[in-house]
Amino acid sequence: MTGRSILWMALGATLGLMTLVVVIVLPSVEDPCEGVSVLGSSTALPPIGGFAPGGSAAAAPGGATDNRSDTRTSALPTATPAEPTVSQANPTATGAPSLAAGSGPIRRTLPLAAGTFTVSDVFGARGGTHLGVDLAATDGTTIYSVSDGHVVAAGPASGFGNWIVVDSVDTNGRSYSAVYGHMWDSGVHVRVGDTVAAGQPIAQVGSAGESSGPHLHFEIVPGGRFTGGRQIDPQPWLDGAPTPDVGGALAYSSDPRCNLGFGSAGGALAAGKVPPELEVWYRRAGSICPQITPSLLAAQGRQESGFQRGANSPAGAQGLAQFLPGTASSINPDDGKPYVIDADGNGVASVWDDGDAIVGQGRYMCAIAHKVVSWESEGRVQGDLVALTLAAYNAGEGAVLASGGMPNQFAAHYSETRPYVANILAMEPQYRAPGSLGRFTPQDSSGGANIVAAAHQWLGQPYVWGGGGPQGPSSGGLDGPGLTSAAVFAASSGTVTLPRTAEQQWEAGAEVPMSKAAPGDLVFSSFGPRGPAQVGIYSGSGQMIQSVPGVDTRSRSGVTEVLVPGDARLRRVL
Ligand SMILES: [Zn+2]
Secondary structure, three states: OOHHHHHHHHHHHHHHHHHHHHHHHHHHOOOOOOOOOOOOOOOOOOOOOOOOOOOOHHHOHHHOOOOOOOOOOOOOOOOOOOOOOOOOOOOOEOOOHHHHHOOOOOOOEOOOOOOOOEEEEOOOHHHHOOOOEEEEOOOOOEEEOOOOEEEEEEEEEEOOEEEEEEEEEOOOOOEEEEEEEOOOHHHEOOOOOOEEOOOOEEEEOEOOOOOOOOEEEEEEEEOOOOOOOOOEOHHHHHOOOOOOOOOOOOOOOHHHHHHHOOOOHHHHEOOOOOOHHHHHHHHHHOOOOOOOOHHHHHHHHHHHHOOOOOOEOOOOOEOOOOEOHHHHOOEOOOOOOEOOOOOOOOOOOOOOOHHHHHHHHHHHHHHHHHHHHHHHHOOOOOOOHHHHHHHHHHHOHHHHHHHOOOOOOOHHHHHHHHHHHHHHHHHHHHHEOOOOOEOOOOOOOOHHHHHHHHHHOOOOOOEOOOOOEOOEOEOOEEOHHHHHHHHHHHHOOOOOOOOOOHHHHOOOOEEEOHHHOOOOOEEEEEEEOOEEEEEEEEEEOOEEEEEEOOOOOOOOOEEEEEEOOOOOEEEEOO
């Protein structure tokens, strides 16, 4: 036996042992990532990773501050105890434990109590675009968490009106998310960062968003909703079927799971968009409060420093997040600690450390957002919360307050602050995991504008030859006609399905001259004897959104914005 095979055997035995231990102690195991437990425990949570004491206060109805050591505090009309009693929890546990888990007890319940709902639409309906099950029930019916887990999204989402996403790890060690949709604003009773238990009331049935009557849209997403997983039919799963392994967040290795943001809202950062060593910090910093996402912080980091850690501006701003020294050491009113803390645990809080700078950026942005929320509620400022928060980061909180909104006091507010805000908001979608904010919903605008908006949600997706179609990306990405097909299908609410190839798509709609180009027109190019080889979506100003294969390692590939080529011809399909 070689040394290497002995090593592998030892590794296998170790992994086997770890598996055994995880299965046995899972309900109370501490996630080594910052000590945040993915399951069960409601002990005091650390300041980073989505559960900051002040971070979630602004999300509480009425802005009430609370002591987050009680993670179950919620907007429910009646107080919810730390462990739901049988009478308060959903009594309808599901499935055969041995079947579902392989070993150990299972904690799954139905999302609605038995007898309170009927299945009104199944998984895979509407031509395969329906990625969950619809459970029709009376408006206001209590929705229960199906499992132990962490709330990683709670609030508005495109298409869903509102949604709740809970990340969990099954007794078989597999990560998955449960998604609950269509609640009214008043029917969401948990917040990002909350720990929930199987059978705990978390929401009430509504009919918000893309919905024709009160129902719960429910999804099960092995691998994680924000971490590369994909939906399965929830009904067999609720009946006790095992959670399949479909990729996404890893099951046993806690480090990758933390790095991906599994169990935190940080999972909404698109993969591979920031320098790899910074990714974990943007994910964690973007989990501090629901208003400030990892993709926003990444776009802001790009604008501030271009991700150059030694950056030093003439005005004295320092590091990745361009902190002025005085700001870095200022006290965060949310928790009484300086904005820049020793997030990476190397013993020093420094704007020159990656983790300290980026977590400090998230802490400062969240603190500003909380102030803007209160200023808006007092009628002292008006405008978009995120835009005003960015403006305050750039020009100072006083500038926003003095201007009653977007800074308008000095020339620099127009020449610097406003372009700063506009640039970051324009870049943010590139850093956002596709579809992480919910399903795309056509808006009340032209068909072409909807096609562009739909295509935007896939910016940054990888180019995969033969990938994509009406349902969106497949095989991990999209090719040119896969992208146009996905965007047109989404923008037409599923009424227009384009054929598979660029050549075939050239038969759709009607040709329009280049002089009449409008956003949403399909752009065909590279014409051969049989027709065009390439297709994209005109986005305005001579640009188009296209999924392009990189021609070499330095060129951009994937869904990106490129110039319309000289031989292009247009067709309008909506
Ligand atoms: Zn549905």
